[in-house]
Amino acid sequence: MLQFQRDLKLVKHLDGLGFEEFWCGEHHSSGWETIASPEMFLAAAAQHTHRIRLGTGVTSLPYHHPFNVAQRIVQLDLMSNGRAMFGSGPGALPSDAKTHGIDPTLLRDRQDEALGVILRLLRGEDRFSYECDWFELHDAKLQLLPVQADMPMATASSISPSGMTLAGKYGMGALSIASNSADGLDALPTQWSFAEEAATKHGQTVDRADWRVLMAFHLAETEEEARNQAVDGLHRWHNEYNVWTLGRPGAEHVDDKWDLLERTAGGGASGTGTSVIGTPDQLVAAIRNLQEVTGGFGVVMGFAHDWANPENTLRSWDLFARYVIPELRGMTVGLRESQEYLNANRDELMGGAGRAIMAKVMENERAAEAMQITAGRMAQRAESGEQSEFRPGGGIPEE
Numbered sequence: 001m002l003q004f005q006r007d008l009k010l011v012k013h014l015d016g017l018g019f020e021e022f023w024c025g026e027h028h029s030s031g032w033e034t035i036a037s038p039e040m041f042l043a044a045a046a047q048h049t050h051r052i053r054l055g056t057g058v059t060s061l062p063y064h065h066p067f068n069v070a071q072r073i074v075q076l077d078l079m080s081n082g083r084a085m086f087g088s089g090p091g092a093l094p095s096d097a098k099t100h101g102i103d104p105t106l107l108r109d110r111q112d113e114a115l116g117v118i119l120r121l122l123r124g125e126d127r128f129s130y131e132c133d134w135f136e137l138h139d140a141k142l143q144l145l146p147v148q149a150d151m152p153m154a155t156a157s158s159i160s161p162s163g164m165t166l167a168g169k170y171g172m173g174a175l176s177i178a179s180n181s182a183d184g185l186d187a188l189p190t191q192w193s194f195a196e197e198a199a200t201k202h203g204q205t206v207d208r209a210d211w212r213v214l215m216a217f218h219l220a221e222t223e224e225e226a227r228n229q230a231v232d233g234l235h236r237w238h239n240e241y242n243v244w245t246l247g248r249p250g251a252e253h254v255d256d257k258w259d260l261l262e263r264t265a266g267g268g269a270s271g272t273g274t275s276v277i278g279t280p281d282q283l284v285a286a287i288r289n290l291q292e293v294t295g296g297f298g299v300v301m302g303f304a305h306d307w308a309n310p311e312n313t314l315r316s317w318d319l320f321a322r323y324v325i326p327e328l329r330g331m332t333v334g335l336r337e338s339q340e341y342l343n344a345n346r347d348e349l350m351g352g353a354g355r356a357i358m359a360k361v362m363e364n365e366r367a368a369e370a371m372q373i374t375a376g377r378m379a380q381r382a383e384s385g386e387q388s389e390f391r392p393g394g395g396i397p398e399e
Contacts, residue, residue: 003034006310007041008048013314015049017321021212023057023087023175023301029095032241039072046080055085057175057301058156061118062091062110063100065135069114070121074146082147086122087175088115089156089163093246108162110134115155115170122146154212159187161194168198173210175301182274183250188213188294209298213290215283216275216303219319220312223278230277231261233307238264277307280323287328300328 011022024041027033035041042054054076059069069088077084090107091097097104117130117137124145130137154173157163167174174195178184192211199206220226235257242251254260265277276283287300302320306313326332342349 004041007035008045010304010314010317011045011052011054012048014317015052017318018325019052019317019321021053021055021085021299021301023055023085025057025087025089025092026060026063027093027096028063028099029093030241030245032245033093039076042084043076043079046076046083051083053083053085053152054080055152055154056087057154057177058087058089060091060096061088061114062102062107062134063096064114066114066117067121067137067140070118070142071144073151074122074142074144077146077148077151078144084146084148085152085154086118087154087156088118089175092156111155112166112169115166119153119170122151152210154210157191159183161191164191164194165198168195168200168204168206169202171199171202171204171206173207173212173298176211176213176297178214185274188290192295192297207298208296211297212299212301213294213297214301214303215287215290216305217283217286217316217320218275218277218305218307218313219280219283219316219324221279221319223282226277226279226316227261227265229309229312230307231257233305233309234264234277235260237305237307280319280327283320283324284327287324 007024014022022042022045024035024038025033026036026038028036038056038059042056045054056073056076059073061069073084073086088111090111091102094104097107102110113132114135120128121140121142122145124142127139127141128137129139152173153170154175155163155166155170157167157174157176158178164174174191176184176188176191178187192208195206195211198204218226218230220229235254238251238260239253242248243253254263261277265275276286291297302317308316
């Protein structure tokens with residue numbers, strides 16, 4: 001119960017900081033991922049937020065009748081006043097597939113089949129029937145349609161080309177969710193080509209602006225602070241979750257927590273690590289590097305990993321909103337140019353301002369007299385070597 005409340009607090013915090021999207025996925029096992037119904041959680045989040053879009057990242061289509069999936073995403077869109085995003089996938093955990101009695105080799109084909117039917121329902125097509133080996137529809141049509149005429153949609157993409165191929169086939173966005181692993185990063189440069197090829201084959205179009213890439217990071221004011229805050233949580237997450245629980249291929253137990261941190265985030269933005277644990281400037285550099293490596297994508301998704309305690313985690317998101325987003329959007333260009341202009345012309349500008357002030361002072365007899373007294377005292381102190389005492393908000397103290 002407290003975990004769900006903390007997750008809701010995070011969504012509310014991100015909404016207040018101006019983040020545009022929040023995604024949460026569907027899991028039924030592992031002991032680590034506890035949201036079984038993303039639509040239900042996001043409906044609750046909609047009541048605590050105002051602007052942020054809410055995405056199913058993802059709904060595992062092989063586990064559900066497509067008609068029910070379509071109805072739930074429509075209801076979420078209505079309850080969130082048009083802020084729903086529909087993300088789908090084949091299911092991430094083999095243990096979930098086993099629980100549902102589904103052969104893992106069938107998952108991706110079933111996602112494809114379900115997705116085609118769901119899109120027809122969401123478009124409000126005339127009643128239609130459909131029969132296959134795992135579900136049936138008879139004279140099906142939704143009685144309610146989404147608020148949004150063009151709801152954002154995306155499909156999960158990992159290392160294989162299947163996710164990107166589906167995105168191209170149906171002309172939708174993609175969620176690259178394996179980019180916080182070395183293999184996932186290596187696959188990214190070629191991933192988008194699969195979407196483009198499939199789109200051409202099926203008469204669709206795809207846009208890199210709809211490509212969302214996952215990044216793992218933890219930020220603090222200094223790199224040392226960030227590393228100290230995240231090192232223990234990262235160590236537990238890797239050894240207990242990736243290695244012991246999931247047994248992910250290639251993942252191995254690491255005893256030394258600092259060694260693991262170096263492997264994960266070594267070298268900062270230009271290093272070989274898959275994550276950034278450091279400062280906002282380092283993350284900006286890493287995102288720009290990833291944009292160059294991939295050829296460009298539209299959205300960075302931050303991975304909610306709880307490597308740090310709740311307070312430092314919220315602070316990390318705050319730093320992202322305050323420094324990373326404005327820099328990447330070019331919002332700091334004008335501010336920096338204005339500062340540089342003032343610096344380059346400060347003698348002329350400040351000299352002119354000083355002369356204007358002196359002119360006004362000399363127009364007033366009492367002000368001119370006070371200025372002369374002050375100047376005289378400063379000259380005396382300078383001759384005697386005495387240091388003038390300045391106080392915030394005041395000038396030279398009275399004698």
